Ligand SMILES: NC(=O)c1ccc[n+]([C@@H]2O[C@H](COP(=O)([O-])OP(=O)(O)OC[C@H]3O[C@@H](n4cnc5c(N)ncnc54)[C@H](O)[C@@H]3O)[C@@H](O)[C@H]2O)c1
């Protein structure tokens with residue numbers, strides 16, 4: 315078993331181990347005196363892993379209930395969160411009880427948000443089951459859901475008490491979502507780690523190095539969130555490719571490209587634009603494209619740039635008349651740059 319500890323106020327452990335899901339109860343028990351646990355999961359994941367998690371929690375003395383919502387980003391809204399809150403009420407969870415978020419980023423973000431606002435905040439544990447949620451969304455305490463105006467526009471910072479990562483769950487993940495998680499993994503390499511880039515570029519079989527890669531990414535995220543929990547500086551780097559990626563997702567009504575796919579296109583487009591503007595070394599975009607191709611991620615989006623820019627104006631990274639964009643100047647090195655919104659369309663025009 316490998317352990318990463320996120321330190322600071324409200325610190326927590328992240329445990330990575332094959333098979334840890336089926337013995338989750340013993341680890342959850344160590345971080346809480348709760349008598350009740352509500353498992354929140356989506357319709358796909360609950361049928362695969364719900365029983366194992368419920369049994370393990372019950373064996374460790376929890377009174378277990380579950381709440382299942384329809385899988386998919388289209389569910390990531392306030393109605394679904396309200397359904398979760400009702401389940402918390404119906405099952406009489408108290409301030410001392412605990413929520414167990416079992417699933418991908420959609421589940422973790424919303425279950426975390428419901429935990430943050432129910433009774434002004436109760437504990438929750440993350441058991442992420444997608445590659446994306448294992449390397450990214452389960453760590454760092456960002457929770458929330460989408461609004462009709464855009465993605466993740468409502469939410470709260472609420473740290474989990476514990477994150478349990480079972481890399482074996484990736485075996486049941488459809489290929490598309492596995493590749494999708496690779497989008498975020500490529501992001502970590504670009505913003506922080508040339509060594510990770512080389513590992514991804516040179517491996518013949520990602521499965522054989524996946525556990526290591528998950529560990530590396532989680533550790534990068536740990537370091538970033540420890541330095542800047544509320545995203546005033548360094549944490550913004552994690553948004554590389556996201557401003558454009560989110561705009562693409564919104565443009566397609568959250569039913570086109572998946573998150574990591576859209577982020578991949580976003581990273582490539584902004585890096586092409588940055589190369590043209592002299593902000594990134596020539597060849598950086600090509601290196602991104604090589605990895606996107608290797609992991610069967612899309613490299614283009616057929617939308618209109620002006621429309622995407624218009625959507626970006628609602629992005630959370632907007633500050634008054636400018637918007638913060640993350641630029642990778644070379645593999646492993648990145649910075650944040652504020653762009654006046656009037657320059658955005660020109661910047662992205664030919665990318
Ligand atoms: N909080 C953060 O810091 C943060 C960071 C990155 C992304 N996110 C959010 O994460 C979300 C995307 O997460 P996601 O890609 O995990 O999406 P998701 O939760 O919708 O999962 C993708 C699909 O895989 C299915 N699934 C999950 N685990 C499975 C398994 N082991 N086997 C089979 N099927 C499985 C799900 O049912 C779903 O259909 C976005 O909403 C994004 O905004 C949040």
Ligand SMILES: [Zn+2]
Nearest residue numbers: 498556573577
């Ligand atoms: Zn992301």
